[in-house]
Amino acid sequence: MEDLIGVTFNDLTAEKFLGGRNGYTNVWTWRCVCGKEVDLPASKVKSGHNKSCGCLKHRGKESKKICKHCGELSYRKNRHGNFASVCQKCYNKQCNSFKTRNPKKFMVQCAKGRAKKAGVPFSITDEDFEIPEFCPVLGIKLEGGTKKYHDASPSLDRVVPSKGYVPGNIVVMSFRANRIKGDASREELQTVIDWLDAQTKESA
Numbered sequence: 001m002e003d004l005i006g007v008t009f010n011d012l013t014a015e016k017f018l019g020g021r022n023g024y025t026n027v028w029t030w031r032c033v034c035g036k037e038v039d040l041p042a043s044k045v046k047s048g049h050n051k052s053c054g055c056l057k058h059r060g061k062e063s064k065k066i067c068k069h070c071g072e073l074s075y076r077k078n079r080h081g082n083f084a085s086v087c088q089k090c091y092n093k094q095c096n097s098f099k100t101r102n103p104k105k106f107m108v109q110c111a112k113g114r115a116k117k118a119g120v121p122f123s124i125t126d127e128d129f130e131i132p133e134f135c136p137v138l139g140i141k142l143e144g145g146t147k148k149y150h151d152a153s154p155s156l157d158r159v160v161p162s163k164g165y166v167p168g169n170i171v172v173m174s175f176r177a178n179r180i181k182g183d184a185s186r187e188e189l190q191t192v193i194d195w196l197d198a199q200t201k202e203s204a
Contacts, residue, residue, distance in 0.1 A: 010052065011034075012051070032055060114165075122164055122166070
């Protein structure tokens with residue numbers, strides 16, 4: 001028997017020899033590039049009859065999806081893991097447009113995703129808060145826009161992180177202030193301040 005362990009043919013890599021099965025004497029377990037394992041005769045894999053676990057044909061069709069806005073090929077995947085009908089470039093334009101026209105709704109939408117990821121409560125709407133002109137923590141002027149977050153970007157923060165995004169527990173502050181606060185407790189922030197004060201005194 002030829003030792004094929006670790007040998008790759010097209011999208012399949014030999015993992016384990018299984019012996020004779022279904023009339024074939026040289027059947028192996030193969031790992032596809034997609035991560036799926038499949039049992040196939042070595043002869044069919046080596047000849048190119050089987051190039052993948054079966055996903056190659058499916059992948060080829062999906063990758064040819066055309067963006068319905070610009071007509072270019074779309075390789076962006078949606079939340080289900082499938083190729084989307086809107087390419088990344090057009091999707092970014094849509095998000096930026098929505099962010100500019102509906103900044104509060106955009107903030108709520110982003111907060112909902114963060115709440116789900118962190119496993120905390122979420123029940124707010126865009127009517128539960130207002131975006132102030134200045135950051136209530138640092139006093140800097142808040143500036144929106146379509147670009148990535150910067151220090152002066154308005155940011156939705158949980159006053160008490162564990163309570164989640166619920167009415168009465170949210171405040172809009174600058175992105176910089178939000179980063180500084182993070183998910184630290186009052187005691188942890190005070191500890192940092194005390195440490196900085198001590199370092200300043202020692203270096204004086």
